[in-house]
Amino acid sequence: MNIQKSLIALAIGGFGIGMTEFMMMGLLPDIASDLSVSIPEAGYLISSYALGVVIGAPLLVLIAGNFPPKKLLIGLMVLFTVFNGLSIIVPSYNLFLVTRLLSGLPHGAFFGVGAVVAGKLAKQGKEASAIAIMFSGLTFANIVGIPLGTYVGQSISWRYSFLIVAAIGLLAILSLIFWMPKIEKNEGEKPKEGLKIFKHLEPWLVLLITAVGTGGFFAWFSYITPLLTDVSGFAKSNVTFILMMVGVGMTIGNYIGGRLADAISPIKAGTILLFTMVICLFGIKLVAENQMLSLVMNFITGIVAFSVIAPIQMLMIKSAKGAEMLASASMQAGFNIGNALGAFFGGIPIDNGFGYTSPEVVGAFMAFLGALICISVMLNRKRVAQKYA
Numbered sequence: 081m082n083i084q085k086s087l088i089a090l091a092i093g094g095f096g097i098g099m100t101e102f103m104m105m106g107l108l109p110d111i112a113s114d115l116s117v118s119i120p121e122a123g124y125l126i127s128s129y130a131l132g133v134v135i136g137a138p139l140l141v142l143i144a145g146n147f148p149p150k151k152l153l154i155g156l157m158v159l160f161t162v163f164n165g166l167s168i169i170v171p172s173y174n175l176f177l178v179t180r181l182l183s184g185l186p187h188g189a190f191f192g193v194g195a196v197v198a199g200k201l202a203k204q205g206k207e208a209s210a211i212a213i214m215f216s217g218l219t220f221a222n223i224v225g226i227p228l229g230t231y232v233g234q235s236i237s238w239r240y241s242f243l244i245v246a247a248i249g250l251l252a253i254l255s256l257i258f259w260m261p262k263i264e265k266n267e268g269e270k271p272k273e274g275l276k277i278f279k280h281l282e283p284w285l286v287l288l289i290t291a292v293g294t295g296g297f298f299a300w301f302s303y304i305t306p307l308l309t310d311v312s313g314f315a316k317s318n319v320t321f322i323l324m325m326v327g328v329g330m331t332i333g334n335y336i337g338g339r340l341a342d343a344i345s346p347i348k349a350g351t352i353l354l355f356t357m358v359i360c361l362f363g364i365k366l367v368a369e370n371q372m373l374s375l376v377m378n379f380i381t382g383i384v385a386f387s388v389i390a391p392i393q394m395l396m397i398k399s400a401k402g403a404e405m406l407a408s409a410s411m412q413a414g415f416n417i418g419n420a421l422g423a424f425f426g427g428i429p430i431d432n433g434f435g436y437t438s439p440e441v442v443g444a445f446m447a448f449l450g451a452l453i454c455i456s457v458m459l460n461r462k463r464v465a466q467k468y469a
Contacts, residue, residue, distance in 0.1 A: 089255035090217065092252040092255050094221070095218070095248060097221075106320070109122075111238050120427040123303070132180065132181040132184020138406060138410050163185070163186075211393055311374075326378050349391040357384050361443045363380075393411055396411045
């Protein structure tokens with residue numbers, strides 16, 4: 081069994097998912113103009129996708145949880161490819177909201193199942209690093225896929241960007257068929273019975289960390305294009321290359337987050353990184369009008385923001401013994417609640433005339449709350465340990 085090829089197959093799926101989710105940020109002005117809506121209204125397309133993830137993540141795992149992981153992953157990528165393909169021909173804003181919702185349905189379940197599979201394929205003590213490799217597809221999308229999708233969307237049509245996404249989805253399906261080994265279903269994991277894990281406090285706290293803390297990232301990244309053009313003064317043609325640079329930062333951060341989680345524990349890593357994100361987001365606001373400093377801060381924030389993902393994902397898996405697949409999928413729902421909340425709350429001050437640096441303040445507040453919830457997880461663990469001592 082070639083473990084590396086298996087992880088690459090998962091990463092290709094992650095690449096397509098990352099592209100369809102994040103390239104929207106670079107295309108918002110173009111989509112808004114083409115469909116005759118405002119930029120904040122176009123931002124609801126981001127929230128619609130996120131809502132699809134929230135609905136689909138636990139639901140599809142519960143429905144299809146009796147299938148072996150390989151078949152389940154392939155089926156999810158088929159859904160992903162079909163629904164993104166529909167976005168190529170969507171004729172109106174309202175129908176685009178629907179196709180974005182449908183496109184989000186398989187997202188969370190794919191990453192949820194994929195994270196558990198990656199952990200099973202990894203050597204003992206290297207699980208978070210293996211999960212980080214899977215998520216490297218998501219970060220690599222920020223270097224290649226999202227800039228490519230943004231360039232094609234701005235130069236030709238945003239519809240062609242979705243054609244590229246559908247093609248990547250097809251490549252992911254083929255990679256999973258030929259490279260992913262058959263992994264027996266964990267008979268000890270019954271998805272419906274796994275709902276019992278949510279009788280405990282810690283999984284809920286981890287979901288809160290995810291929804292609130294990563295919402296800070298999405299408040300910033302959802303409106304990064306108008307921030308760069310209207311505040312920092314970059315030409316629209318430069319946005320593609322800046323997003324590529326930020327994507328490099330995210331890739332570095334993803335690797336750092338996995339290593340840090342393996343080294344000092346997922347909860348400690350998450351706490352440190354979320355507090356660091358608060359500083360970075362305020363830093364972006366302070367230096368936004370200086371082009372060079374703006375580039376530096378956006379790059380650093382990309383590193384910090386994406387370094388949070390692997391530690392929190394690993395934290396959830398460890399908090400849900402016997403229901404890892406359901407819990408991991410629920411994490412993706414949490415991430416995309418953060419996506420929806422960040423895009424929504426970040427857009428409110430813009431709508432009220434506070435400018436394109438105002439989402440950074442919203443994001444810093446959300447990241448700060450996420451860090452506080454991390455601390456509450458540690459306190460809850462101490463309480464539980466004392467109770468059973």
